[in-house]
Amino acid sequence: MDRTILEFLKNHREDYVSGEAMSRHMGVSRTAVWKHIKELKKRGYQIESSSRKGYRLLGEPDLFTSDELSLGMPTRYLGKNVICFETIGSTNNYIKEHADQLPEGTLLVSEEQKTGRGRLGREWTSPSGKGIWMSLLLKPEISPQEAPKITQIAAAALIETVKGLYGLDVKVKWPNDIVINGKKVCGILTEMGAELDRVNHIVLGIGVNANIDAFSGELADKATSLKIETGHSLDRKEFLFYFLKELELLLDRFFEEGDFESSLNICRNHSAVIGRKVWINPKEGFVEVLATGINDDGELVVQYEDGRVKTVLSGEVSIRAENGYI
Numbered sequence: 539m540d541r542t543i544l545e546f547l548k549n550h551r552e553d554y555v556s557g558e559a560m561s562r563h564m565g566v567s568r569t570a571v572w573k574h575i576k577e578l579k580k581r582g583y584q585i586e587s588s589s590r591k592g593y594r595l596l597g598e599p600d601l602f603t604s605d606e607l608s609l610g611m612p613t614r615y616l617g618k619n620v621i622c623f624e625t626i627g628s629t630n631n632y633i634k635e636h637a638d639q640l641p642e643g644t645l646l647v648s649e650e651q652k653t654g655r656g657r658l659g660r661e662w663t664s665p666s667g668k669g670i671w672m673s674l675l676l677k678p679e680i681s682p683q684e685a686p687k688i689t690q691i692a693a694a695a696l697i698e699t700v701k702g703l704y705g706l707d708v709k710v711k712w713p714n715d716i717v718i719n720g721k722k723v724c725g726i727l728t729e730m731g732a733e734l735d736r737v738n739h740i741v742l743g744i745g746v747n748a749n750i751d752a753f754s755g756e757l758a759d760k761a762t763s764l765k766i767e768t769g770h771s772l773d774r775k776e777f778l779f780y781f782l783k784e785l786e787l788l789l790d791r792f793f794e795e796g797d798f799e800s801s802l803n804i805c806r807n808h809s810a811v812i813g814r815k816v817w818i819n820p821k822e823g824f825v826e827v828l829a830t831g832i833n834d835d836g837e838l839v840v841q842y843e844d845g846r847v848k849t850v851l852s853g854e855v856s857i858r859a860e861n862g863y864i
């Protein structure tokens with residue numbers, strides 16, 4: 539019921555809607571309408587009520603709720619099934635644990651993560667209400683070797699979103715970090731459940747530092763947020779919708795037309811590593827190499843000091859730049 543009323547108010551944002559019109563539309567009493575309006579106000583919706591003109595939606599809370607998200611979702615299948623939590627350990631863990639029961643495209647967003655994860659067991663700081671901490675469930679018919687491509691596609695969609703919405707100079711530190719002014723603003727953690735020759739599911743986890751005011755300690759020098767970079771708070775829902783639409787477009791191109799190059803070119807054109815000396819860490823320890831490009835499979839191509847050229851798979855590198863982070 540709250541959702542129906544919300545939808546009605548959203549659809550008539552420009553006008554007042556009378557309690558009577560709403561009660562007719564919903565087939566409930568005017569008192570019931572009033573009660574639900576009160577409930578929405580309690581949840582942070584700003585609704586003007588005038589005894590003569592009726593109700594008008596003036597503002598919405600900056601909260602991820604499944605009502606809010608499903609009402610505006612601009613996609614065909616990504617996020618059509620949406621789950622929201624106030625707090626959770628890790629969104630990736632939840633989706634992984636429920637992957638068999640959940641439909642393709644399921645989106646999980648949590649206001650906070652207690653044990654958000656990066657790669658190789660690293661921690662991902664996910665304070666409440668300040669970021670977009672999400673996981674998407676994909677069930678593509680691809681081989682396990684192709685799974686790392688999903689990370690690049692997500693990176694491309696994040697770049698398009700940050701550029702498209704805020705015009706910021708954003709780069710990808712291959713393969714999974716999005717950086718602005720040399721500091722990390724988004725991270726991607728792609729995990730999969732697979733058999734030898736077939737992917738069962740992919741969990742695409744993405745963390746976006748949206749409205750975080752400042753970072754301290756270890757993160758002070760290497761993390762940033764969109765709020766810090768733009769100088770103002772941003773609408774997290776707007777970001778999420780824009781991103782999911784971009785991502786769906788690029789995923790469609792890849793899954794339906796085999797076009798991975800569109801995403802790859804976005805990553806190549808916004809690479810923070812191509813043409814730079816970086817350190818990779820194969821098992822023998824850190825080695826300094828020159829990153830020369832990203833090949834058609836999305837692997838980083840590097841050149842050793844003695845001229846040897848090698849491609850690097852995402853799983854086996856941690857790249858450090860010459861001065862600090864990147």
Ligand code: BTX
Pocket residue numbers: 627628629630631651653654655656657658660661662663664670671672673714715722723725726727743744745746747756757760761762
């Ligand atoms: P990563 O392994 O490349 O980066 C992790 C490193 O980044 C940490 O060791 C720390 O130095 C730094 N870091 C931690 N928190 C932040 C932050 N908020 N902003 C910038 N730097 C940070 C990157 O892994 C992949 C992160 C994916 C996070 C998402 S959130 C939703 C989903 N659920 C989940 O548990 N993880 C993913």
